[in-house]
Amino acid sequence: MKHQYAVIGLGSFGSTVALELTRLGHDVLGIDSDASRVEYYADQLSQTLIADGASDKVVEELDLPAYDAVVVAIGENLEASILTTLALKNAKVKQVWVKAISEAHHRILFRLGADRIIHPEHEMGIRVAQTLLHPEMLDYIPLGNDWLVVEVKVDERFADQPAVELPLEDHDLRLTLVKRGTEVWQAPFTDLVLRERDQLVLLGTMHNLLRFAKKQ
Structure with missing residues (x-):
């Protein structure tokens, strides 16, 4: 499904x-007060506009509340x-996502809703540090309270093994997806046999996920 988004600041x-x-x-829709930036992305985005996003009049004229998010x-x-x-x-825009540049800025944005x-x-710095420390993790999404979704690659240890036979219960983990190129499988994995370099998307705590990944 196609959605409409606006990005203020290019x-x-x-x-x-x-x-x-x-x-x-x-x-x-890309919006910026810098004409050179707007011109540069004019042919790459659906629409670009030189404007001041802080103006209530501009927000109203562009009908930004009709967009899925800004x-x-x-x-x-x-x-x-x-x-x-x-x-x-x-203006009651549906979703307003904002880049913060400091903790003080964050607190103000939070109060504004x-x-x-x-x-x-900050977020990329944490991701790079985690990947450096744990190279067996291809990617991860923190869920809070030490729970994560982590993507790990299948090596020779589990290659040619049915997905349902993975020793996940020993580590209190849950297999949510298996990726192979452009193909994706989700539970139940009844007939799926893993291949080397398949990517497993696992849910669990950091401790258990790392313990499982290092044992592959």
Whole structure:
């Protein structure tokens, strides 16, 4: 299903979000006060506009409440980020996701009611550190309270073994998906035989997930 998104601020972070949403087949409006940035992405996004996202008039004229979500990706201009978030929340935009540049900024955005507050550098730094420490993990999503969804690669130990025979109960883990190239399997895995380099998507605590991954 195609959705409509708006990204306010087409710097490094904002442009990456906008281009990826476009690549995934959605309509994306890119907004920035810098004419050169808007011109650069004009042919790559559904629509671009030179505008001040902090203006209530602009938010109303663009009908941003009709969009599925708006991402505020304004960089170092703290005032512009706050005023833009305030304008979007006052207009009752469905989902307002905002990039925060500091803890103080985060607290203000929280009080304004931002639906999701993002710390790109902080979150990526944690991800890189975890991957360096645990290279057997291909990717992970933290769920809170030490629970994660982790992606690990099948090596020769479990190759040619039925997925239902994986010793997951010994580690208190749950297999949620198996990926093989562009193919994806989900439970039940009754007839699925694993191959080397298949990717297992597991749910469990960090301790148990790492213990299982290192034993592969």
